Amino acid sequence: MVRWIRPLLAEVEESAEILGAKAHGLVVLRRLGLPVPAGFVVTTEACRAFLREGRLPDGLDEELAAALGDLEAATGRRFGGARTPLAVSVRSGASVSMPGMMNTILNLGLTAEAAAGLAVETGDARFALNSRLRFLSTFASAIADTDVDGVAAAPDRAAGRSAEDEDEEARLADAIEAVQRLVRQRCGRAIPDNAARQLALAVATVFSSWDTSRARTYRELHDIPHDLGTAAIVQTMVFGNRDDHSGTGVAFSRDPNTGENIPFGEVLFGHQGEDVVSGRSLTRPLHELADREPAVWTALVDALSRVEGHYLDACYVEFTFQAGELWMLQVRPGRFVGGAAVRVATDLADERVITRHEALLRVSPQHLQHVRTPRIAASAEADIVARGVGACPGVAVGKVATTTDAAVRMSADGPVILVRPETSPHDMRGLAAATGIVTARGGPASHAAVVARAMGKPAVVGVADLIVEVADALVRTGGRAIAEGALVTIDGTSGEVALGSPRVTTNAADAHLRRLLAWADDVSGDRSERDEAQRLSAAHAALRHA
Numbered sequence: 001m002v003r004w005i006r007p008l009l010a011e012v013e014e015s016a017e018i019l020g021a022k023a024h025g026l027v028v029l030r031r032l033g034l035p036v037p038a039g040f041v042v043t044t045e046a047c048r049a050f051l052r053e054g055r056l057p058d059g060l061d062e063e064l065a066a067a068l069g070d071l072e073a074a075t076g077r078r079f080g081g082a083r084t085p086l087a088v089s090v091r092s093g094a095s096v097s098m099p100g101m102m103n104t105i106l107n108l109g110l111t112a113e114a115a116a117g118l119a120v121e122t123g124d125a126r127f128a129l130n131s132r133l134r135f136l137s138t139f140a141s142a143i144a145d146t147d148v149d150g151v152a153a154a155p156d157r158a159a160g161r162s163a164e165d166e167d168e169e170a171r172l173a174d175a176i177e178a179v180q181r182l183v184r185q186r187c188g189r190a191i192p193d194n195a196a197r198q199l200a201l202a203v204a205t206v207f208s209s210w211d212t213s214r215a216r217t218y219r220e221l222h223d224i225p226h227d228l229g230t231a232a233i234v235q236t237m238v239f240g241n242r243d244d245h246s247g248t249g250v251a252f253s254r255d256p257n258t259g260e261n262i263p264f265g266e267v268l269f270g271h272q273g274e275d276v277v278s279g280r281s282l283t284r285p286l287h288e289l290a291d292r293e294p295a296v297w298t299a300l301v302d303a304l305s306r307v308e309g310h311y312l313d314a315c316y317v318e319f320t321f322q323a324g325e326l327w328m329l330q331v332r333p334g335r336f337v338g339g340a341a342v343r344v345a346t347d348l349a350d351e352r353v354i355t356r357h358e359a360l361l362r363v364s365p366q367h368l369q370h371v372r373t374p375r376i377a378a379s380a381e382a383d384i385v386a387r388g389v390g391a392c393p394g395v396a397v398g399k400v401a402t403t404t405d406a407a408v409r410m411s412a413d414g415p416v417i418l419v420r421p422e423t424s425p426h427d428m429r430g431l432a433a434a435t436g437i438v439t440a441r442g443g444p445a446s447h448a449a450v451v452a453r454a455m456g457k458p459a460v461v462g463v464a465d466l467i468v469e470v471a472d473a474l475v476r477t478g479g480r481a482i483a484e485g486a487l488v489t490i491d492g493t494s495g496e497v498a499l500g501s502p503r504v505t506t507n508a509a510d511a512h513l514r515r516l517l518a519w520a521d522d523v524s525g526d527r528s529e530r531d532e533a534q535r536l537s538a539a540h541a542a543l544r545h546a
């Protein structure tokens with residue numbers, strides 16, 4: 001008999017092809033003794049059956065009920081219950097990472113009755129309403145395949161931030177009704193107010209998101225097969241929006257822009273996970289966690305050290321914390337590019353974590369295309385119109401496009417720079433068409449930054465005074481109006497945006513690259529004059545045939 005569900009336990013032995021990479025990483029975290037919210041995974045096999053048959057496979061409903069029973073027993077909470085309610089997240093997770101391309105639903109199980117019970121249990125009605133609104137908004141975005149945050153503005157504000165309790169509760173209640181009304185209008189049905197039905201629909205929705213146009217576009221760009229399917233991961237909620245000692249964040253064990261051996265990332269206090277990557281909320285640098293929540297910081301640094309020790313590579317993690325307690329939500333190797341990849345590989349070899357031969361194989365000839373990072377040569381001479389945060393190094397020159405459709409259309413005639421308030425998975429075609437990316441909001445871990453790094457495209461995010469006026473096909477920044485089609489240059493290292501095409505310079509090879517190439521020549525035995533990529537390729541060939 002086919003089993004569609006596996007528990008997220010250290011003893012689970014299945015591969016990432018069955019569990020999905022995200023769930024497989026959670027199992028690794030458990031084996032390392034790190035805190036992971038209790039849960040289970042509906043496997044990629046179930047997704048493939050769903051995609052074939054157009055419905056959830058036979059027997060899954062019974063397995064879901066049994067798995068939820070185990071979760072209730074483990075947590076002492078009741079799924080959808082009026083007293084000590086259990087809420088869960090439902091997240092996608094294919095065997096190959098596809099950041100932001102598929103659906104995530106938070107706080108599922110917070111029916112109207114359960115939310116009222118949570119308010120009684122915590123004594124905080126605003127927190128309970130905020131959490132229910134976040135559930136409805138993430139669910140609505142998933143089932144309607146549209147962005148509803150303009151309607152549900154409340155999730156961008158942590159619980160307890162209003163000066164007037166009653167006004168805040170009324171605003172949250174109005175936002176809840178607005179989201180429910182929008183779903184009825186767009187889908188012809190309401191979000192069910194029954195926790196078990198919510199979960200079944202959520203799993204089906206996550207599975208369906210594997211086949212959206214944005215997900216297919218991403219797979220085609222990255223040569224990922226269309227028949228893999230995704231898992232659906234169900235975990236007990238940890239509420240980053242609980243209070244001022246709660247929050248969420250993302251962290252790299254080393255800086256993804258430079259490869260330097262220092263923790264790097266972003267944190268949001270009083271918020272839940274999706275707020276970090278959405279770019280809609282103002283994140284704080286990761287190191288601020290050390291001052292505000294030192295116990296969480298210490299636990300996170302320890303976790304980063306442990307995962308590096310397991311993967312023998314720089315790593316990326318997602319985490320949340322509630323009332324000062326850290327929980328890990330995801331881990332994967334960092335997959336750095338360019339100079340960062342070179343520095344991490346050489347540093348790990350110097351630290352004797354990996355061998356020099358392994359370091360050479362960690363760096364591809366394609367990485368070397370981005371090692372000598374171009375920069376705007378002289379900012380004082382260039383017409384700098386905006387400054388933000390450099391999210392992916394390099395220089396891109398192109399014409400401003402203010403929408404995904406415009407970027408796709410204009411790219412047929414030459415390079416374009418996609419300029420948006422923030423990006424989401426719905427912008428995938430535009431991100432693929434663009435040569436560079438600029439956003440008004442978001443930080444180094446936002447959707448725009450993550451996708452840009454994955455594609456090796458220069459990006460500038462968090463341009464605070466940038467306003468994108470789609471209706472008028474222009475952007476405003478620094479008191480100036482820039483029409484769509486204007487030529488701009490962006491510097492993904494400095495975060496500068498310049499009008500026109502200023503002079504660009506390229507960095508000389510640094511010590512890490514020189515050492516890596518010396519190791520390559522030692523392996524190949526070839527000391528002739530060749531370019532850097534040829535020297536590395538020769539070493540790769542020698543190692544493969546050794």
